Amino acid sequence: MIRLDKVCRLFQVGDQEVRALDDVSLTIENGDYLSVMGPSGSGKSTLLNVIGLLDRPTTGTYTLDDRETTALDDDELAHTRARRIGFIFQSFHLVARMTAFENVELPLVLAGVAPAERKPRVTKLLDDLSLTDRSHHRPDQLSGGQRQRVAIARAMVMQPTVLLADEPTGNLDHASGAEVLAAIEQLNAQGITLIVVTHDNEIGNRARRHLRMRDGKVVDDYVGSRP
Amino acid sequence: MLLLAMGIGVAAVIVLTGLGEAARRYVAGEFQVLGTRLIIVLPGRSETTGIQPGLFSGETPRDLTLADAEALRAIPDVERVAPLIVGAAPISARGREREVPVLGTTADYLAVQNTEVTEGQFLPPGEIDVDRAVCVIGANVRRELFGDGPAIGESLRVGERRFRVVGVLASQGRSIGFDTQELVIVPVSAAQALFNSESLFRVLVQTRSRESMLRVRDQALAVIKARHQGEEDVTVITQDALLATFDRIFTALTLTLAGIASISLAVAGILVMNVMLVAVSQRTAEVGLLKALGATRRQVLSLFLAEALLLSLAGAVVGIAVGEAASWFVRKLYPALPLAAPSWAYVLAVITALVSGVVFGMLPARRAARLDPVEALSGRK
Numbered sequence: 001m002i003r004l005d006k007v008c009r010l011f012q013v014g015d016q017e018v019r020a021l022d023d024v025s026l027t028i029e030n031g032d033y034l035s036v037m038g039p040s041g042s043g044k045s046t047l048l049n050v051i052g053l054l055d056r057p058t059t060g061t062y063t064l065d066d067r068e069t070t071a072l073d074d075d076e077l078a079h080t081r082a083r084r085i086g087f088i089f090q091s092f093h094l095v096a097r098m099t100a101f102e103n104v105e106l107p108l109v110l111a112g113v114a115p116a117e118r119k120p121r122v123t124k125l126l127d128d129l130s131l132t133d134r135s136h137h138r139p140d141q142l143s144g145g146q147r148q149r150v151a152i153a154r155a156m157v158m159q160p161t162v163l164l165a166d167e168p169t170g171n172l173d174h175a176s177g178a179e180v181l182a183a184i185e186q187l188n189a190q191g192i193t194l195i196v197v198t199h200d201n202e203i204g205n206r207a208r209r210h211l212r213m214r215d216g217k218v219v220d221d222y223v224g225s226r227p
Numbered sequence: 228m229l230l231l232a233m234g235i236g237v238a239a240v241i242v243l244t245g246l247g248e249a250a251r252r253y254v255a256g257e258f259q260v261l262g263t264r265l266i267i268v269l270p271g272r273s274e275t276t277g278i279q280p281g282l283f284s285g286e287t288p289r290d291l292t293l294a295d296a297e298a299l300r301a302i303p304d305v306e307r308v309a310p311l312i313v314g315a316a317p318i319s320a321r322g323r324e325r326e327v328p329v330l331g332t333t334a335d336y337l338a339v340q341n342t343e344v345t346e347g348q349f350l351p352p353g354e355i356d357v358d359r360a361v362c363v364i365g366a367n368v369r370r371e372l373f374g375d376g377p378a379i380g381e382s383l384r385v386g387e388r389r390f391r392v393v394g395v396l397a398s399q400g401r402s403i404g405f406d407t408q409e410l411v412i413v414p415v416s417a418a419q420a421l422f423n424s425e426s427l428f429r430v431l432v433q434t435r436s437r438e439s440m441l442r443v444r445d446q447a448l449a450v451i452k453a454r455h456q457g458e459e460d461v462t463v464i465t466q467d468a469l470l471a472t473f474d475r476i477f478t479a480l481t482l483t484l485a486g487i488a489s490i491s492l493a494v495a496g497i498l499v500m501n502v503m504l505v506a507v508s509q510r511t512a513e514v515g516l517l518k519a520l521g522a523t524r525r526q527v528l529s530l531f532l533a534e535a536l537l538l539s540l541a542g543a544v545v546g547i548a549v550g551e552a553a554s555w556f557v558r559k560l561y562p563a564l565p566l567a568a569p570s571w572a573y574v575l576a577v578i579t580a581l582v583s584g585v586v587f588g589m590l591p592a593r594r595a596a597r598l599d600p601v602e603a604l605s606g607r608k
Binding site for chain 1: 516520522604
């Protein structure tokens, strides 16, 4: 479960203070499917970064699975991030000189999982995402949709409880985007908490719960389709 | 570029220390030819008179004589005594003539100098003042005067006298400043007659053991002093002292060269830093990704440090290869110079390379480790 309590995140831009998150309180149940929408600069990426433990709130508290995270040090944050949270990015962020297999394997290497144990886990995930025949290709030999599926596999390989997707279909054509969405929604159906940040209403509306943000505040929060 | 810099640095260390070491060994080798357990007595006080090989020390108050040499032989623990007279004289045989250094000595010279003869035999042992007309010649002299024909038993004119060749010296390089290949050795009394001089160039004294060297040295000084009316007008040198001095000088030289070379390694280290800084800024997004995937600071740090280390190591390997190749080349060009770096130079070079790699890789690695993942991922920094 994710619980944000009066979270603010301030940035200093020049001599101006920007409130990227302004007093956000939010509770997200495990297994929920949430979309975050809003114009550029409304704070949705910052919200995602805070939830993903990449960024710390300036004030307020963030509790992830009954654990207060504000007090954790950098290494504990990295550790928690590795085990509980998977990221998918708009521009994929695959390591260009590694094969698909090695990219997916990377979090396991960082977590110190033994090589013998890594192989079956990576193989199974690539298989689930129908990437088996692509496992020894490098990213530049893959299509956009395939790259994003590799990224999904990499996000899932540590079996996180939360999957965060920042514009996951932003760089993809419609068909590949649909494939990718289907893949992550499938994961959500298996119980993972899915949070998707998007500009696209069509994609946003597929979620169960919808957040709309503006100027760092959550201005709308509803479940199901808007009446 | 980086490999090149590291490689040149390491190669410089190896070649330069190799040079220093070669010079040291060259000199040590020269002295080794003199033989061991050796004490050299030369006329004149070392503080007042410089000694040049081949130059008679006429300016000393009293000459060193054969009688002095005989007196030295009486000192306990002295095994052999070889008096030396040195001069240059024209020699001729079969109508060929040339000018060579002529050495007058006794049969003991062979053992004292650790020399050997390849043909015939050395000067026959016997009374020191019996003037026998025999001589031993160097390998070059033999070849130039007698060619491929027989030399033993042939007649050789040295100055105004005729000698019979009884032996040919083994080529052994240099000995107390003379090339043994270019030498003619005659009995000491013959040399005295030849150069019309009683005075000895030096007296080589070999002791029975290394331990007795110091004692023999002091006694030798005392004996000569007593014979020269209380005047201490000779210099006594032990080979050990000479060797130790040269050893110190050349070790210092080698270390200096190694130091200079190490500076070039440090320069290479700065290059490592540059390359790593570029690598970090080029891979900012990758660092951000690693952090998002749960890499700790320590992991990012060690990743970049490992990279710097590997680069340095590769550089070191290249450097050793280049250094070895250069050494080999120099050895081919100048076989007399035994150019080979001591093993500590290799260790030093590799360690310096790795240390400079780590030290200068540290800053970029820390910068990578400190990157804020959010900014790194978005490429804002």
